[in-house]
Amino acid sequence: MLNVGKIEEGLVLDHIEAGKAMLLYHYLHLDREEYPVAIIKNARSEEMGKKDILKVECDPDKLNLDPVPFVNPRITINVIKGGEIVEKKVMNPPKEIRGVLKCRNPRCISTIEQGLPHIFYLSDPKRSLPLPLL
């Protein structure tokens, strides 16, 4: 069993569908930050068989977590303070997601106009589409 040390302050995102941790890593823009991050892929899970886990050492209030339920609303968000879990939560899909995904419509004005915010609105919380590859 792979062991990754505890974090003192930050977030542990658990029950990520196996293979989706890197997607979430990019959607959370962790590639642009200097936080220490542990990405655990294909961890054994009684419930899911295999799962991914993301550990981020940071001020928990600094990270925009909107992309988490967007990737999967069943992901558990553990808030860590003083080395302990102080909050465990799941989030509903956000009504709006801004600056996370890029529009893939080749006819969209955003394909030629620079600097436009890419904003997506939730049309149906019960339906999902395959997430675009990075």
Next chain:
Amino acid sequence: MRHCLTPLDFSVSELETLFDLAADIEKNPAKYAHACDGKKIATLFYEPSTRTRLSFEAAMMNLGGKALGFAGADQSSAAKGESVADTIRVVSCFADIAAIRHFKEGAAYVAAQYSDIPVINAGDGGHQHPTQTLLDMMTIRQLKGRLGNFTIGICGDLKFGRTVHSLVNALARYENVHFVFISPPELRVPDYITDMLDAKGYTYEECIKIEDVITKLDLLYMTRVQRERFFNEEDYIRLKDFYVLDSRLMRMARDDMYVLHPLPRVNEISVDVDSDPRAAYFKQVQYGVYVRMALILTLLDIHVD
């Protein structure tokens, strides 16, 4: 400040007021002849158009105003790489209102974000064409005496046809409208439209042949298969003459089944239908000018007593 980006920007009661104003303009054009003296409309057409651009310019001129603008991306600073956002900021200094047509979807929305003057979406890619919808609705209202309580057939390119998407969205606010979508399987109406109808409880059916459904229609809205919406020329050639409405088919239709078309027409309506009193597509053009006059007055908040 108010813009017109989609037909849903106006409530049903606001649309009634707009159509009443357009009908009054039709009856009393002289009353409105100087309503926009000293005002200018900028027509920013990045994509070719005959009817829509001239209709906007005629509408402003009929109100006593003037028009300026361009009729193709190659004639504007877009050819030098200028963004829509910058263009509208500049045009806001020259004109009182702008009508923008662009080949990219969402262009009018972007323009409205950066504009100091009201923006009218005159068509953005395959997305929306609200003033076409307003004139379609005005035509239906004038010919049928009502908006609602009818079965409307919509035929042709239902996938890329922006006039179709706008019209269905707009009619799905009136009582007892039944939609019949007639298209080849490749050009069927997008799921988001049928999802919207399902969610609102509207009934619809989809079919391939006009002759299978024409007898039950109160209105038939024909559309052109648009070459400019296809990435593949072979697909366009295969589908472009899929439908031809001719006098033989019209004989099967009801005596009061009016035929509408956003124009330009290519082969999908045979010229032998033009003399049929149920052919309403040239009437639509005339109503288009009245509706655009009413829209300009509304967005500029000009009231004529």
